[in-house]
Amino acid sequence: MYMEKGVYPYFREIDSHQDTEVMMDGKKVLMFGSNSYMGLTYDQRIINAAIEATRKYGTGCAGSRLLNGTLDIHVQLEKELAEFIGKDEALCFSTGFTVNEGVIPQLVGRGDYIICDDRDHASIVDGRRLTFATQLKYKHNDMEALEKELQKCEPDAIKLIVVDSVFSMEGDLANLPEIIRLKKKYNATVYVDEAHGVGVFGRNGRGVCDHFGLTDEVDIIMGTFSKSLASIGGFVAADKDIINWLRHNARSYIFQASSTPAATAAAIEALHILKTEPERQERLWDITNYALKRFRECGFEIGDTESPIIPLYVRDTDKTFLVTKMAFDEGVFINPVIPPACAPQDTLVRFALMATHTKEQIDYAIDKLLKCFKELEIIK
Ligand SMILES: Cc1ncc(COP(=O)(O)O)c(C=O)c1O
Numbered sequence: 014m015y016m017e018k019g020v021y022p023y024f025r026e027i028d029s030h031q032d033t034e035v036m037m038d039g040k041k042v043l044m045f046g047s048n049s050y051m052g053l054t055y056d057q058r059i060i061n062a063a064i065e066a067t068r069k070y071g072t073g074c075a076g077s078r079l080l081n082g083t084l085d086i087h088v089q090l091e092k093e094l095a096e097f098i099g100k101d102e103a104l105c106f107s108t109g110f111t112v113n114e115g116v117i118p119q120l121v122g123r124g125d126y127i128i129c130d131d132r133d134h135a136s137i138v139d140g141r142r143l144t145f146a147t148q149l150k151y152k153h154n155d156m157e158a159l160e161k162e163l164q165k166c167e168p169d170a171i172k173l174i175v176v177d178s179v180f181s182m183e184g185d186l187a188n189l190p191e192i193i194r195l196k197k198k199y200n201a202t203v204y205v206d207e208a209h210g211v212g213v214f215g216r217n218g219r220g221v222c223d224h225f226g227l228t229d230e231v232d233i234i235m236g237t238f239s240k241s242l243a244s245i246g247g248f249v250a251a252d253k254d255i256i257n258w259l260r261h262n263a264r265s266y267i268f269q270a271s272s273t274p275a276a277t278a279a280a281i282e283a284l285h286i287l288k289t290e291p292e293r294q295e296r297l298w299d300i301t302n303y304a305l306k307r308f309r310e311c312g313f314e315i316g317d318t319e320s321p322i323i324p325l326y327v328r329d330t331d332k333t334f335l336v337t338k339m340a341f342d343e344g345v346f347i348n349p350v351i352p353p354a355c356a357p358q359d360t361l362v363r364f365a366l367m368a369t370h371t372k373e374q375i376d377y378a379i380d381k382l383l384k385c386f387k388e389l390e391i392i393k
Pocket of ligand 1: 108110113177181206208239240245
């Protein structure tokens, strides 16, 4: 139906390099849909690192980490990530998705409990579905609801709470201080997905756990390379015993080919840039605060976001597709978010910032979006 109406918004092809401006079908478009928060996907140093690694090691690893697929740069990246995140050890996987899918089922079993926020990412949902534990959910960021679920659990059983640190569509943060208080009260274990936290929050982009000073209290931290780290892949970081268990049991680690030399070297270089160029993170926050203020002043409904992910609520699926198309025609790329990525009454378009966006680009996009939102009477 949306295809017939000409507003189908998916699989739009980019045929240029990727930065704040991309080329699509011969047309220049401002990119506000990317998760490249640090704006590093076209950084020449990272490109060179990927090329050099390809020259040295080849294009693939043709095996899993357990067998023939471990390169010295995989181990180097794991060591650097463990140190960066602040845990004993880390393991790298070929995607962030398969971290959640492979790790979560290895942490709980029959007789245990897994407790998730109802807005957790799809990869957490899939990981949860693969466990034999009792599966519990609580209303998004509702700490009373979380406590009620914890009260339902057998006191001596393992209780694993799994949350996104930054919710990927809404841009708000998990209430980690309160989650940690409940963890201690009910003797639970906490797993935090920092996919959208790394790069953006914490010292030099160490993430939301670091931002709250709670890295030691959070038991397991995962992240991905596909956002701030300008590559593809993912990691989990925790204490030695947990990592050793996962190294020998996580199925997507053992039975999945390891990440390419290029992707691995790119993530290493991006991590070095994060550590040595804090001005990128500062710049991201400067333009994020600017955009948040401007969206609010213009009358957009932007929810509880506290990050460079800015949801512009539409609350109507047809209008969400329509406004995505109208913005695109005006040269502004944004992502539509409809169920199951959100509740039916919460449809939105997701506007995301990169450290490399200029205020002029943001102003242009906001003006065009305001025009489209008014035309569709989303903003009166
Ligand atoms: C919160 C969250 N976790 C995990 C993932 C999966 O990561 P990747 O796409 O890098 O495999 C994503 C990706 O969108 C995500 O947003």
